[in-house]
Amino acid sequence: MEKDEETQVTVTVHANKSEPILQRGGANYTAETGINSTSVTYQDASGAPVEVDSPLGYSCWQQLTEKVVGANTKWSLRVVVWFGVVKIATLVMISIAGLVVLGGHTKVPDPQLNWRNAWEGTSEASAYGATNAMMKLIFSYAGYTNAFSVANEIKNPVKTLRWSAPFSLILVTSLYILVNVAYFSAASREEILSSKQIAAGIFFEKVFGTNGAARALNVLICINAFGNLIAVMINYSRMLRETGRQGVLPWSKFWTSTRPFGTPLGPYTVQWAITVIMILAPPAGDAFNFVVDLSVYPTSIFNFLLVVGLLVIRRRRRKFHLPRPEYRAWSIAIVFALLTNLYLLVAPWYPPSDGANGGDVSFWYGTYLVVGIGLLLLCGIYYYVWIEALPKYKGYQYRQSLLEFDDGSVVHKLVKVSNTDLDNTSSPASGSGLRQSLLLSLYRGNATLREVSLDLYEDEKIHIKIPDEAIVVVGVPDTKDLHVFMPDKGISRTS
Secondary structure, three states: OOOOOOOOOOOOOOOOOOOOEEOOOOOHHHHHHOOOOOOHHHHHHHOOOOOOOOOHHHHOOOOOOOHHHHHHHHHHHHHHHHHHHHHHHHHHHHHHHHHEEEHOOOOOOOOHHHHHHOOOOOOOOOOHHHHHHHHHHHHHHHHHHHHHOOOOOOOHHHHHHHHHHHHHHHHHHHHHHHHHHHHHHHHHHHHHHHHHOOOOHHHHHHOOOOOOHHHHHHHHHHHHHHHHHHHHHHHHHHHHHHHOOOOOOOOOOOOOOOOOOOOHHHHHHHHHHHHHHHHHHOOHHHHHHHHHHHHHHHHHHHHHHHHHHHHHHHHHHOOOOOOOOOOOOHHHHHHHHHHHHHHHHHHHHOOOOOOOOOOOOOOOOOOHHHHEEEEEEHHHHHHHHHHHHHHHOOOOEEEEEEEEEEOOOOEEEEEEEEHHOOEEEEEEEEEEEEEHHHHHHHHOEEEEEEEEEEEEEOOOOOOOOOOOOOOOEEEOOOOOOOEEEHHHHOEEEEE
């Protein structure tokens, strides 16, 4: 499920190149002139472009997507695979056609034009432009993570992802390079920069003319965009559902329930609503570009902290001499990700060459950076008030409990327990003495088999059936105490 193996947005570029807008909406326009976009925008992410005359024509695609993924999980995943095959086939076709053009076997008059002075005009490149280019490059490979979001629905995920993930990355990278070779062989640099169409549309017209064949090829872009919509909605719905399942979001049942069709309609509905609002509400230009830019910086912060967290986990595993997990990221990839995200945290503050107001909006270029950090700080304040301040002020603590709904969904729920109930008490049925909260986790490799929160008295005993080759981790909340047991290997370690 590769996202943005072709970027699926059609735009008409006007005199102000910072404001790409679509002039007509609907399936007809998409089928006739659907072409690739080289801009990283929310339209790319959602697969639903924003334009000024008929935005309802694009919101209908999002509604159709919501119905497809909400009807049946198995078939929606199959649809994604089918569209993925079409997408790869389209890339292969363009790549082969581009090599034919480069060899001089078509009506393109001078396919070598762009390759004689390939670096001409690049001396004015700036750090701001390089940063934007890196963001676009990273965004083009964002679909690489989609498969990991649905790992639980992949048969033998560790074995499958170990070979399929790097293979797909190498394949798509090779196709990206060949597609760019095709574009720059079919059209001159001036044609690409000045045309109202974008690279793929120019390529189709140059090679196949303006007849029905070129129009039919543009339909492939429309199909790819629809497949991207489905893949993205499935991906982010899984993350929303898991966040709700862990008790971080309120209304756990809304996020985790799979009734009546066996699909998480709650996350799908939220995604649909947000995307439709983004299609209909912001005008083209400053407001829309600002909202899009606002999503970039917090994502870089999360990715940077994610890599740091991975390094911390590896250090802890080495401390306990735990075995190597089945699936393990390459160390060089971790270092590269760390440096890349660090660059994306620092470089956006560097001003564009045209000055402080020379970005993609008419006001200060760094406004989205400050607002993004401010939103993260507000989230941190909210969390502190919710988890720390209010419990201390009102005299209660949160305890994690497990809930199982009628559809079989199991969720964690944070339950308020007064400090009085947590004081030194005794229970004739279960034991006496100090009551201790524990978090027990069972792992096999990288997979979490079970997590359960327990409140036990000091002399209380429980019996747990431990699967073969499982690792048992017992943590004490609000402390750094950690106990690791590997019954099969006779290992017991305490931090």
